[in-house]
Amino acid sequence: xxxxxxxxxxxxxxxxxxxxxxxxxxxxxxxxxxxxxxxxxxxxxxxxxxxxxxxxxxxxxxxxxxxxxxxxxxxxxxxxxxxxxxxxxxxxxxxxxxxxxxxxxxxxxxxxx
Amino acid sequence: xxxxxxxxxxxxxxxxxxxxxxxxxxxxxxxxxxxxxxxxxxxxxxxxxxxxxxxxxxxxxxxxxxxxxxxxxxxxxxxxxxxxxxxxxxxxxxxxxxxxxxxxxxxxxxxx
Numbered sequence: 001x002x003x004x005x006x007x008x009x010x011x012x013x014x015x016x017x018x019x020x021x022x023x024x025x026x027x028x029x030x031x032x033x034x035x036x037x038x039x040x041x042x043x044x045x046x047x048x049x050x051x052x053x054x055x056x057x058x059x060x061x062x063x064x065x066x067x068x069x070x071x072x073x074x075x076x077x078x079x080x081x082x083x084x085x086x087x088x089x090x091x092x093x094x095x096x097x098x099x100x101x102x103x104x105x106x107x108x109x110x111x112x113x
Numbered sequence: 114x115x116x117x118x119x120x121x122x123x124x125x126x127x128x129x130x131x132x133x134x135x136x137x138x139x140x141x142x143x144x145x146x147x148x149x150x151x152x153x154x155x156x157x158x159x160x161x162x163x164x165x166x167x168x169x170x171x172x173x174x175x176x177x178x179x180x181x182x183x184x185x186x187x188x189x190x191x192x193x194x195x196x197x198x199x200x201x202x203x204x205x206x207x208x209x210x211x212x213x214x215x216x217x218x219x220x221x222x223x224x225x
Binding site: 033050 | 143144146148153154155156157158161163201203205207211212214215216217218220
Protein backbone atom coordinates (compact mmCIF):
# COMPACT_ATOMS: atom_id res chain seq x y z
CA UNK A 1 0.00 0.00 0.00
CA UNK A 2 1.74 3.19 -1.22
CA UNK A 3 -1.18 5.50 -0.63
CA UNK A 4 -1.54 8.59 1.46
CA UNK A 5 -5.23 9.21 2.08
CA UNK A 6 -6.54 12.67 2.85
CA UNK A 7 -10.04 13.56 3.96
CA UNK A 8 -12.12 15.43 3.13
CA UNK A 9 -11.36 16.12 -0.53
CA UNK A 10 -13.20 19.44 -0.41
CA UNK A 11 -14.07 21.65 2.54
CA UNK A 12 -15.92 24.95 2.76
CA UNK A 13 -15.81 26.65 6.12
CA UNK A 14 -16.75 29.97 7.63
CA UNK A 15 -14.24 32.18 9.38
CA UNK A 16 -15.66 31.27 12.80
CA UNK A 17 -15.73 27.52 12.20
CA UNK A 18 -13.44 24.84 13.60
CA UNK A 19 -12.61 21.99 11.28
CA UNK A 20 -9.92 19.33 10.88
CA UNK A 21 -8.09 17.85 7.94
CA UNK A 22 -7.02 14.24 8.21
CA UNK A 23 -4.20 12.27 6.64
CA UNK A 24 -3.40 8.57 6.91
CA UNK A 25 -0.64 6.32 5.62
CA UNK A 26 0.25 2.69 6.22
CA UNK A 27 3.70 2.58 4.65
CA UNK A 28 5.52 2.65 7.99
CA UNK A 29 6.82 6.13 7.28
CA UNK A 30 7.89 8.06 10.37
CA UNK A 31 8.10 11.51 8.73
CA UNK A 32 4.87 13.29 7.82
CA UNK A 33 4.38 16.72 6.30
CA UNK A 34 1.75 19.38 5.73
CA UNK A 35 2.04 21.66 2.70
CA UNK A 36 -0.12 24.55 1.52
CA UNK A 37 -0.45 25.24 -2.19
CA UNK A 38 -2.07 28.25 -3.82
CA UNK A 39 -3.10 28.18 -7.46
CA UNK A 40 -0.18 28.14 -9.93
CA UNK A 41 2.33 28.20 -7.07
CA UNK A 42 4.59 25.50 -5.62
CA UNK A 43 3.71 23.67 -2.41
CA UNK A 44 4.90 25.59 0.67
CA UNK A 45 6.06 23.58 3.64
CA UNK A 46 4.06 24.19 6.82
CA UNK A 47 4.96 21.46 9.31
CA UNK A 48 7.12 18.35 9.56
CA UNK A 49 6.64 15.54 12.09
CA UNK A 50 9.45 13.11 12.72
CA UNK A 51 8.75 10.07 14.92
CA UNK A 52 5.44 11.66 15.91
CA UNK A 53 7.11 14.79 17.22
CA UNK A 54 6.88 18.21 15.59
CA UNK A 55 10.32 18.90 14.16
CA UNK A 56 9.67 21.81 11.81
CA UNK A 57 7.15 24.64 12.00
CA UNK A 58 7.67 27.13 9.19
CA UNK A 59 6.31 30.07 11.22
CA UNK A 60 2.74 29.06 10.50
CA UNK A 61 0.00 31.13 12.20
CA UNK A 62 -1.49 29.55 15.30
CA UNK A 63 -4.90 29.25 13.64
CA UNK A 64 -3.35 26.12 12.06
CA UNK A 65 -2.66 23.47 14.69
CA UNK A 66 -1.07 20.17 13.65
CA UNK A 67 -1.38 16.91 15.55
CA UNK A 68 0.22 13.51 15.06
CA UNK A 69 -1.71 11.07 17.30
CA UNK A 70 0.22 8.03 16.06
CA UNK A 71 2.67 6.96 13.39
CA UNK A 72 -0.06 6.53 10.75
CA UNK A 73 -2.18 9.61 11.29
CA UNK A 74 -1.67 13.33 10.86
CA UNK A 75 -4.28 15.98 11.52
CA UNK A 76 -4.43 19.68 10.82
CA UNK A 77 -6.88 21.55 13.05
CA UNK A 78 -8.24 24.77 11.62
CA UNK A 79 -9.76 27.61 13.61
CA UNK A 80 -10.67 31.20 12.78
CA UNK A 81 -9.24 31.02 9.29
CA UNK A 82 -9.14 33.91 6.85
CA UNK A 83 -10.25 33.88 3.20
CA UNK A 84 -6.59 34.06 2.15
CA UNK A 85 -6.09 30.65 3.77
CA UNK A 86 -8.13 29.12 0.95
CA UNK A 87 -5.78 26.72 -0.81
CA UNK A 88 -4.99 23.08 -1.53
CA UNK A 89 -3.59 21.43 1.60
CA UNK A 90 -1.33 18.49 0.88
CA UNK A 91 -0.15 15.81 3.25
CA UNK A 92 2.96 13.75 2.52
CA UNK A 93 4.96 11.03 4.19
CA UNK A 94 8.44 9.59 3.83
CA UNK A 95 11.04 7.56 5.59
CA UNK A 96 13.06 9.61 8.04
CA UNK A 97 16.42 10.44 6.50
CA UNK A 98 18.00 12.37 3.72
CA UNK A 99 17.79 10.18 0.65
CA UNK A 100 14.07 9.65 0.66
CA UNK A 101 11.21 10.41 -1.66
CA UNK A 102 7.91 11.71 -0.37
CA UNK A 103 4.50 10.24 -1.09
CA UNK A 104 1.68 12.74 -1.38
CA UNK A 105 -2.03 12.53 -0.80
CA UNK A 106 -4.50 14.03 -3.26
CA UNK A 107 -5.03 17.04 -1.05
CA UNK A 108 -7.94 18.84 0.56
CA UNK A 109 -9.22 21.84 -1.35
CA UNK A 110 -10.19 24.33 1.34
CA UNK A 111 -12.37 27.36 0.77
CA UNK A 112 -12.83 29.87 3.60
CA UNK A 113 -15.90 32.07 3.23
CA UNK B 114 15.95 29.75 1.72
CA UNK B 115 16.62 26.61 -0.30
CA UNK B 116 13.89 27.37 -2.77
CA UNK B 117 15.07 28.25 -6.22
CA UNK B 118 13.75 29.00 -9.61
CA UNK B 119 12.56 26.84 -12.45
CA UNK B 120 12.50 27.77 -16.07
CA UNK B 121 10.64 27.98 -18.19
CA UNK B 122 7.52 28.74 -16.15
CA UNK B 123 5.44 27.34 -18.99
CA UNK B 124 6.34 25.15 -21.95
CA UNK B 125 4.12 24.07 -24.83
CA UNK B 126 5.39 21.52 -27.37
CA UNK B 127 4.08 19.04 -29.92
CA UNK B 128 3.60 15.40 -29.07
CA UNK B 129 6.74 13.42 -29.84
CA UNK B 130 9.11 16.31 -29.14
CA UNK B 131 11.46 16.44 -26.18
CA UNK B 132 10.78 18.72 -23.22
CA UNK B 133 13.54 20.19 -21.07
CA UNK B 134 12.93 21.92 -17.75
CA UNK B 135 15.57 23.56 -15.59
CA UNK B 136 15.80 24.11 -11.86
CA UNK B 137 18.17 26.15 -9.73
CA UNK B 138 18.58 26.02 -5.98
CA UNK B 139 20.35 28.15 -3.43
CA UNK B 140 21.94 26.06 -0.68
CA UNK B 141 23.99 22.88 -0.57
CA UNK B 142 21.80 19.86 -1.03
CA UNK B 143 21.78 16.20 -0.13
CA UNK B 144 19.61 15.29 -3.09
CA UNK B 145 17.29 16.80 -5.64
CA UNK B 146 13.97 15.28 -6.65
CA UNK B 147 11.48 15.86 -9.43
CA UNK B 148 7.72 15.58 -8.99
CA UNK B 149 4.74 15.79 -11.32
CA UNK B 150 1.36 17.28 -10.46
CA UNK B 151 -1.76 16.81 -12.57
CA UNK B 152 -4.53 19.40 -12.39
CA UNK B 153 -3.66 20.77 -8.95
CA UNK B 154 -3.97 17.48 -7.10
CA UNK B 155 -1.36 15.28 -5.44
CA UNK B 156 2.27 15.20 -6.46
CA UNK B 157 3.90 12.07 -7.81
CA UNK B 158 7.59 11.39 -7.32
CA UNK B 159 9.44 10.89 -10.60
CA UNK B 160 13.14 10.59 -9.88
CA UNK B 161 15.76 11.38 -7.23
CA UNK B 162 19.37 12.32 -7.91
CA UNK B 163 21.92 12.47 -5.13
CA UNK B 164 24.49 15.24 -4.78
CA UNK B 165 27.33 12.92 -5.80
CA UNK B 166 25.54 11.88 -9.01
CA UNK B 167 25.67 13.83 -12.27
CA UNK B 168 23.06 12.07 -14.38
CA UNK B 169 20.25 9.62 -13.89
CA UNK B 170 17.77 7.92 -16.21
CA UNK B 171 14.36 6.42 -15.65
CA UNK B 172 12.40 5.35 -18.72
CA UNK B 173 11.85 8.48 -20.83
CA UNK B 174 13.22 10.72 -18.09
CA UNK B 175 16.78 11.98 -17.85
CA UNK B 176 17.91 14.16 -14.97
CA UNK B 177 21.21 15.98 -14.66
CA UNK B 178 22.68 17.71 -11.65
CA UNK B 179 25.44 20.33 -11.61
CA UNK B 180 26.27 21.11 -7.99
CA UNK B 181 28.85 23.72 -8.97
CA UNK B 182 26.09 25.73 -10.67
CA UNK B 183 23.42 24.62 -8.20
CA UNK B 184 21.20 23.55 -11.06
CA UNK B 185 19.38 20.52 -12.41
CA UNK B 186 17.50 19.71 -15.57
CA UNK B 187 14.73 17.25 -16.39
CA UNK B 188 14.44 15.95 -19.95
CA UNK B 189 11.33 14.10 -21.06
CA UNK B 190 11.91 12.39 -24.40
CA UNK B 191 9.26 11.50 -26.98
CA UNK B 192 6.58 13.42 -25.12
CA UNK B 193 2.98 12.22 -24.96
CA UNK B 194 -0.28 14.06 -24.32
CA UNK B 195 -0.43 12.31 -20.94
CA UNK B 196 2.77 14.11 -19.91
CA UNK B 197 0.79 17.35 -19.69
CA UNK B 198 1.21 18.44 -16.07
CA UNK B 199 3.18 20.74 -13.78
CA UNK B 200 6.69 19.60 -12.93
CA UNK B 201 8.48 20.66 -9.75
CA UNK B 202 11.99 20.13 -8.52
CA UNK B 203 12.41 19.72 -4.78
CA UNK B 204 15.55 19.63 -2.68
CA UNK B 205 16.58 18.22 0.64
CA UNK B 206 19.35 20.28 2.19
CA UNK B 207 22.36 18.98 3.99
CA UNK B 208 21.27 20.84 7.08
CA UNK B 209 17.64 20.34 7.96
CA UNK B 210 17.33 17.30 5.72
CA UNK B 211 13.74 16.74 6.78
CA UNK B 212 12.79 19.83 4.80
CA UNK B 213 11.69 19.09 1.25
CA UNK B 214 11.50 22.45 -0.48
CA UNK B 215 9.94 22.93 -3.90
CA UNK B 216 10.94 25.12 -6.82
CA UNK B 217 8.49 27.31 -8.69
CA UNK B 218 7.54 24.65 -11.23
CA UNK B 219 7.08 24.38 -14.99
CA UNK B 220 3.65 23.96 -16.55
CA UNK B 221 4.12 21.59 -19.48
CA UNK B 222 1.50 21.27 -22.22
CA UNK B 223 1.84 18.57 -24.87
CA UNK B 224 -0.24 19.33 -27.96
CA UNK B 225 -1.52 16.31 -29.92
